[in-house]
Amino acid sequence: MIRFILITIFGCIMLYALTQRRRDAWFSLGVLALGTVGILLTLHPEWATAMANWVGVGRGTDFVLYGWIMGTCIYALHLHSAHRRLEAQITALTRRLALDEAEEPMRVEKD
Amino acid sequence: MRVWIVIPAYNEARQLAETLRGLLTHYANVIVVDDGSADETLAVAQSFPVHCLRHACNLGQGAALQTGIAYALRQKADIVVTFDADGQHRPDDIARLIQPIVSGEYDAAFGSRFLGSAEGIPALRQWVVRLSTGLFCLLHGVRISDANCGLRAFSRHAAQQLNIHMNRMAHTLEIIQQVHDAKLRYTDLPVTIRYTDYSLRKGQKLRHAFGLYMGYLLRRL
Numbered sequence: 001m002i003r004f005i006l007i008t009i010f011g012c013i014m015l016y017a018l019t020q021r022r023r024d025a026w027f028s029l030g031v032l033a034l035g036t037v038g039i040l041l042t043l044h045p046e047w048a049t050a051m052a053n054w055v056g057v058g059r060g061t062d063f064v065l066y067g068w069i070m071g072t073c074i075y076a077l078h079l080h081s082a083h084r085r086l087e088a089q090i091t092a093l094t095r096r097l098a099l100d101e102a103e104e105p106m107r108v109e110k111d
Numbered sequence: 112m113r114v115w116i117v118i119p120a121y122n123e124a125r126q127l128a129e130t131l132r133g134l135l136t137h138y139a140n141v142i143v144v145d146d147g148s149a150d151e152t153l154a155v156a157q158s159f160p161v162h163c164l165r166h167a168c169n170l171g172q173g174a175a176l177q178t179g180i181a182y183a184l185r186q187k188a189d190i191v192v193t194f195d196a197d198g199q200h201r202p203d204d205i206a207r208l209i210q211p212i213v214s215g216e217y218d219a220a221f222g223s224r225f226l227g228s229a230e231g232i233p234a235l236r237q238w239v240v241r242l243s244t245g246l247f248c249l250l251h252g253v254r255i256s257d258a259n260c261g262l263r264a265f266s267r268h269a270a271q272q273l274n275i276h277m278n279r280m281a282h283t284l285e286i287i288q289q290v291h292d293a294k295l296r297y298t299d300l301p302v303t304i305r306y307t308d309y310s311l312r313k314g315q316k317l318r319h320a321f322g323l324y325m326g327y328l329l330r331r332l
Contacts (some may be wrong), residue, residue: 087278088276090170091174091278094174094178095166095181097166097167098164098167099164099181099185101164101165102164103157103162103163105160105161105162
């Protein structure tokens with residue numbers, strides 16, 4: 001039962017990622033790859049243990065956990081970078097508006 | 112010399128009128144940049160003979176300063192002064208700051224509460240600001256006695272070199288760094304900062320002093 005639920009969730013996430021491929025190809029590709037890995041490991045949990053032994057981590061769950069942490073960190077960096085770009089764009093736009101719509105006083109005596 | 116004063120203001124309706132009254136007796140060219148205030152800050156500014164700019168949303172003091180400086184340069188300012196809206200600064204100190212720029216000795220002058228005086232400053236705040244300034248100078252090769260003072264003066268040439276990216280409070284360090292990196296001639300001069308209950312409540316929280324420095328470092332990465 002739990003496998004069915006997990007695979008359904010992975011499938012939904014992958015479908016969403018597929019719809020976003022034109023907007024953000026890297027995001028789409030990354031989520032599709034992770035979703036595929038998730039489904040494979042759900043169906044064959046022993047593969048995680050095999051890979052863990054191969055890279056010398058120990059247990060399969062530890063291997064998945066480390067992979068998850070690394071993926072989350074990479075995604076956080078991606079989000080942070082996107083946030084900074086967006087902030088810079090909003091700042092430029094807001095500044096342009098402020099400068100264009102500046103109100104001068106009726107009479108200004110210059111020094 | 113055309114001196115333009117830039118005042119970034121965010122929710123300063125209560126204090127702004129007094130600040131502008133004091134400034135306008137000395138200087139005619141004042142710019143108020145309302146940084147998306149939720150109160151009557153803009154209406155207060157509009158009731159005075161000052162230039163009013165408004166950010167459609169709140170971006171932060173650094174962004175407001177950059178907007179004000181860009182506007183001052185458009186108005187052909189020879190000297191640009193930054194001045195806080197919360198009543199901490201004294202208009203009399205501006206003359207001292209712009210004097211070495213008028214004489215051509217320096218391109219930028221930073222106010223320093225530690226060379227001058229800080230009336231009513233809590234002891235802990237004083238030491239935190241001193242420590243964060245010392246750390247900044249040590250790690251960045253800058254010579255300044257007060258890295259967090261909002262009262263500064265720039266020649267037109269220096270103002271043109273500024274390009275503030277750090278929208279929030281870390282701009283105080285970014286400005287000094289940019290002046291230093293551009294090899295402009297800069298100095299710090301004594302000013303008086305008056306701490307009031309209002310400015311302490313409204314101003315930067317003490318716990319943010321080191322956070323400000325860490326934020327500055329992270330943004331530079």
